[in-house]
Amino acid sequence: MITAVKSRWDIHFGGILLVCVIAAAATFLSEHYGAPAMLFALLIGMAFHFLHSDQTFTPGLDFSAKTLLRFGVGLLGLRLSIGDVESIGLGPVAAVAGFVLATLACGVALSFLFGRGLAFGLLAAGSVAICGASAALAIASVLPPKSDREQDTLFVVIGVTALSTIAMIVYPILFATLGMNDLQSGFLLGATIHDVAQVVGAGYSISEDAGVIATFVKxxxxxxxxxxxxxxxxSFRGAQSQKVSLPWFLVMFIATAILANAGLVPQVVSGVLTDLSRWCLIIAISALGVKTSLATILRVKPSYGIILVAETLFLLGIAVAFVMGLGL
Structure with a gap:
């Protein structure tokens, strides 16, 4: 067993070391220049994209961008208080479900408009409405087999990843321009950005409170x-019995939030785990930056891009209209 663990560590070591160095550099720059560490991590990581396909780094990059990200998000539950939930209210939380359904309907309509059909509409809209690339892969796994399904999924993953990265940088500026406070900005970031990593990055680039709210809404x-x-x-296979479960990091997020609010986590332990969560997230964003290829993003088919951009703008529009109309 020890040999197996050592072997796995050796495989992942190069990539993990790379993104840890990037995360440390991003933190150093953030502390000295006042800009968000998440943004520095993303940009520095993108500068090292040429290493993403090197097998010395690839396993560690994948581990950091996926497992460490989810672990860090799961630990964020420690920072979610009942007061945070009450500050949002049940109405906005229910509205998030409405946003998802409306985006799904919009995506299906756009897909038929561009001659892509129901399957692609659900694939694209689900990725925009829920959690980006992860949702695209999950939905693709239950769609009926088709010769171009893998290609469709790949393009959707590339597209939503690109849009999420752009949103991570642009949305905080947009919401500040609109005069949104931390609560409103956090709600909107969590309700509109596709991937979990970019939601966390964008939220914490505004403030700690906005980051927690954004993560909860996400x-x-x-x-x-x-x-x-x-x-x-x-819709496609009838009510066949297939195992569908909640993502483990969502279960972890809920569990840690319950434990923290029940007073079962000592303050010292909570502080250590909170710092661990922050480092996991910065490291994950660094890995995401290394894995991001602008050249690949630009090769997305125009029709795919139009559908994904339209869905993204639709989701952004209804969320902003809700917040401004409700006065959250």
Missing amino acids: MVRVSLLPVVMILVMV
Whole structure:
């Protein structure tokens, strides 16, 4: 067993070391220049994209961008207080479910308009409405087999990753321009950005409070993934029995939030785990930056791009209209 663990560590060591160095550099620059560490991590990581396909680094990059990200998000539950939930209210939380359904309907309509069909509409809209690339892969797994399904999924993953990266940088500026406070900005970031990593990065680039709220709202969207997967399965395959479960990091987020609010986590332990969560997230964003290829993003088919951009703008529009109309 020890030999197996050592072997896995050796495989992942190069990539993990690389992104840890990038994360440390990003933190240093953030502390000295006042800009968000997440943004520095993303930009520095992108400068090292040429290493992403080197097998010395690839396993560690994948581990950091996926497993460490999810672990860090799961630990964020320690920072979610009942007061945070009450500050949002049940109405906005229910509205997030409405945003998801509306985006799904918009995506299906756009897909038929461009001659892509129901399957692609659900694939693209689900990725935009819920959690980006992760949702795209999950939904693709329950769609009926088709010769170009893998290609469709690849383009959707590339597209939503690109849009999420752009949103991570642009949305905080947009919401500040609109005069949004931390609560409003956090809600909107969690309700509109596709991938979990970029939601966390964008939220914490505004403030700690905005980061926590954004993560909570994003977890509400992620929790709807099994529901959407069941709808897809029923639509295409009938009510066949397939295992559909909540993502483990969502379960972890809920569990840590319950433990923290019940007073079962000592303050010292909570502080250590909170710092660990922050480092995991910065490291994950660094890995995401290394894995991001602008050249690949530019090769997305125009029709795919139009559908994904339209869905993204639709989701942004209804979320902003809701917040401005409600006065959250």
